Amino acid sequence: MTGPHPPRRARIAFSDSAAEQLEKITGEAEIHALDRTLVVISVDPEIGRPVAAHTTGPQLRRYTDELEAVRVLYFVTALRTVVVVAYIEV
Known part of the structure; x- marks a missing residue:
């Protein structure tokens, strides 16, 4: 008997x-x-803060990891299975 599966992770695009x-890093x-x-x-995927509220299209979000000094702007697809990264700052 197997134990419960961990939550499924969203795919990153x-x-x-x-x-x-990314190529420049x-x-x-x-x-x-x-x-x-x-x-x-x-x-x-909901960990980031919304950047700006708008009614059309997916919600752009910002996640900043202060410890790692990384900032990522991204949006999540409707089914929450894919995270599309729009901007990277390392």
Whole structure:
């Protein structure tokens, strides 16, 4: 008999501009910090604060990890299965 499954994590996708930013990150410490931040967001997509309220389209959110010095702007798809990263700052 198996135990209960942990909550399913959302898949992370990157906008074109975020993918370009990701390619420019070369330091191992920065990559590790970003990875940890993305795991936090994938486990709990609602953790970020809303950036601006609007009625059309998905809600843009901002998550800042002060310890890792990482800021990510993202939105979550309607079914909460995909997090689309729009901006990365490490």
